Structure formats: C-alpha cells, structure tokens
Amino acid sequence: PGRLEARGVGKSYRSGRGGTTVALTDLSLSVEDGAFVSLVGPSGCGKSTFLDCVAGLEPYDTGELLLDGRPITGPDPRTAVVFQDPSLLPWRSTADNIAYGMTLRRKGTAADRARKTAELVELVGLTGFERHYPGELSGGMRQRVNLARALATEPELLLMDEPFGALDALTREQLQVELERIRLAGRVTVLFVTHDIEEAVFLSDRVVTMTGRPGTVSSVFDVDLPRP
Ligand code: ADP
Ligand code: ADP
Numbered sequence: 641p642g643r644l645e646a647r648g649v650g651k652s653y654r655s656g657r658g659g660t661t662v663a664l665t666d667l668s669l670s671v672e673d674g675a676f677v678s679l680v681g682p683s684g685c686g687k688s689t690f691l692d693c694v695a696g697l698e699p700y701d702t703g704e705l706l707l708d709g710r711p712i713t714g715p716d717p718r719t720a721v722v723f724q725d726p727s728l729l730p731w732r733s734t735a736d737n738i739a740y741g742m743t744l745r746r747k748g749t750a751a752d753r754a755r756k757t758a759e760l761v762e763l764v765g766l767t768g769f770e771r772h773y774p775g776e777l778s779g780g781m782r783q784r785v786n787l788a789r790a791l792a793t794e795p796e797l798l799l800m801d802e803p804f805g806a807l808d809a810l811t812r813e814q815l816q817v818e819l820e821r822i823r824l825a826g827r828v829t830v831l832f833v834t835h836d837i838e839e840a841v842f843l844s845d846r847v848v849t850m851t852g853r854p855g856t857v858s859s860v861f862d863v864d865l866p867r868p
Contacts, residue, residue, distance in 0.1 A: 641708055642718070642796035642829030644671040644694065648703035651689055662854050663689040666703070669848060669857065676823045676830040678840035681850030681858075687833045691801050694831065695721045707797060720795035724805045726786030728774040735761065735770040738788045760788040764818055780811035784818065791822070801833045816842055 646669045652660040664686040671677045679687050692698040693705060696715040705712040707719070728737050736743075739757045747753060761770055764784040774782055783803060790798060804812040816839060823830065823843060834840050840847045844863050851858040 641673060643673045643708050644669075644797060644829065644831065645706040645709075646670070646690070646694075646703065647706075649690065649693060649700050649705055650702035651686075651693060651698065651700045653689075664693075664700070664854055665856065667850075667857065668703075669860075671829055671831055671846075674827070674829055675845050676832065676843060677846045677848060678832045678834060678844040679848050679850065680834055680837050680840045683835065684854075685850040685856075686854045687850065688801055691721075691799050691831065691833050694797075695719060695799050697721075716797075717793070718796040720790035720793050720798050722783075722786055722790050722798070722800045722803045724802045726774075726782045728782060728785055728789075730774050733771050733773055734766055734777070734785050737774070737785050738792050741789065741793050756792065760792055763791070763821065764788045765814075778811070780807050780815060783807065783815060787815075787818070787822075791828070795828055798828045798830045799833075800830065802835070803832075804839070805834075812839075819843055 646667055649664055649667045651664045652662045654660055667686070667690060679690065681687055689698065693700045694712065696712050696719070707716060729740065732740065735757050738760050739753050742753045742756065761767055764787055766781065766784055766788070769777065769781065774785065777785070787803070804815050807815065820843060832840070832843060841863055846860065846862050848857055849859045850856060
C-alpha cells in the first residue's frame with residue numbers, strides 16, 4: 641500500500657487574459673511502498689504543483705498518476721497532506737485537534753481513540769501539552785500537532801510540502817529528528833518537498849532533484865547514510 645507512480649505528468653495553469661503557465665512537463669517518478677522520497681529543486685520548478693496533483697487537489701493535464709495502481713482522480717482517504725502553515729482548530733486542544741478526524745469518522749471506540757491520540761502525542765514529543773490550545777503553542781509545536789493529526793488518519797501516503805519552511809533552524813532540526821523517528825517506523829510512504837538539500841539527504845531514502853525547467857528531473861539518487 642502507498643505505492644506511487646507518476647508517468648509523464650504535465651500541468652499548466654491558466655492565468656488572466658488567456659495566458660498559461662507551464663508548471664510541470666512530463667514528470668515521471670515512482671515511489672515504492674514505505675519509502676521516504678524527497679523532491680528538491682529551485683523555486684518555481686513545480687514541486688508544489690506535483691504534490692497538489694498527487695494529493696488530488698489539482699487536476700493534471702497529461703500523463704498518469706497512480707496510487708497502488710489506481711488513477712488519482714481527487715482527494716483520497718489514504719492520503720494525508722501537511723503544508724507549511726498548520727491550519728489547526730483554534731478552539732480545540734492539542735489532543736482534540738489530533739483526534740478530530742478519528743472522532744468525525746467514529747473510528748473505533750472512544751477508548752481506542754484516546755489511546756491512539758496518546759501514542760501520537762508521545763511520538764511527536766508533545767507530552768504535557770495535550771490540553772494546550774494552538775494559540776498557546778510555539779510554531780514548532782503547532783507543526784507537531786499538524787503532523788500527529790495527519791498520522792492519526794493512518795495514511796498510506798503522507799505528502800509534505802516544506803513543512804518546516806516557516807520555522808527557525810533549531811526548531812527545524814528538532815522536527816527533523818521527530819520525522820526521522822516516523823521514517824524509521826516505516827509504516828507510511830512519504831513524499832517530502834523541500835528546497836533544503838541537506839534536510840532531504842538527512843531524511844530520505846531517495847532524493848529526486850528537479851531542474852529549473854518545470855517538471856524536469858535532473859537526477860535521482862539513493863541516500864546510503866549510516867542511520868542512528
Ligand atoms: P515550486 O513548488 O517548485 O516552487 P510551484 O509548483 O509552486 O513550484 O510552481 C510551478 C510554476 O507554476 C511556477 O511558475 C508558478 O508560478 C506556477 N504556479 C503555481 N501555482 C499556480 C497557480 N495557482 N496559478 C498560476 N500559476 C501557478
Ligand atoms: P519547538 O521546538 O517545538 O518549536 P520551542 O523551541 O519553541 O519548541 O520551545 C522549546 C520548549 O519550550 C518546548 O519544547 C516547550 O517545552 C517549551 N515551550 C515552548 N512554547 C511554550 C509555551 N507557549 N508554553 C509553555 N512551554 C512552551
């Protein structure tokens with residue numbers, strides 16, 4: 641589960657006065673089950689566009705996008721997305737924000753949900769902050785809540801678009817360690833968009849670099865670093 645296959649994906653945006661912006665041309669890429677793959681490249685090369693297409697949030701014009709062999713035609717319950725700005729529910733606590741999706745879908749019993757929430761709180765290092773509201777948390781902590789909330793849906797594919805982009809260097813580093821822990825747990829396929837090559841190398845099994853020309857992949861390399 642969570643195997644992603646892109647074959648010749650292309651997309652243009654329509655702009656005012658009938659013009660178009662080519663955002664992706666002929667992007668091919670496969671991400672196997674359970675892998676952590678980063679997509680790096682200069683601003684404007686189409687990384688976010690690709691991620692939005694994979695998330696089913698934007699239609700693509702050409703090619704094929706397959707999740708576990710089936711075409712992606714819209715948002716899919718197997719996929720969770722984490723963007724740079726966490727849109728948490730401000731009037732709900734950390735625990736309630738994390739549990740929100742499970743509660744809506746009445747997943748398991750209340751006790752099951754509470755247990756799962758506690759596990760996730762621990763995984764992202766928020767023990768002691770369960771009852772805090774988003775406004776009482778730092779930016780890094782809010783992004784941790786966001787990550788835990790995404791994982792609460794037990795996605796097969798986790799998409800992240802510059803999730804640490806708005807954070808300071810130290811907080812970023814701490815969150816990379818959390819994410820490394822999630823990667824090692826290995827239960828989810830991750831596609832991670834960043835402009836930070838160092839971050840990509842630290843976190844990934846494989847790094848895909850794109851050139852300035854929209855959607856053009858210039859290299860794909862496997863990271864073979866000793867892991868802690
Ligand atoms: P990246 O994430 O690599 O910075 P994007 O996918 O955001 O690249 O952008 C790729 C190209 O598509 C850029 O030229 C950008 O200006 C354009 N673009 C992105 N989103 C839109 C949009 N909603 N409408 C029009 N053009 C867009
Ligand atoms: P993070 O790396 O999660 O963004 P910070 O670097 O902002 O966290 O803060 C470091 C530590 O300070 C946190 O792990 C937490 O223990 C504590 N802290 C941060 N913000 C608050 C807050 N609003 N109320 C209480 N403690 C906080």
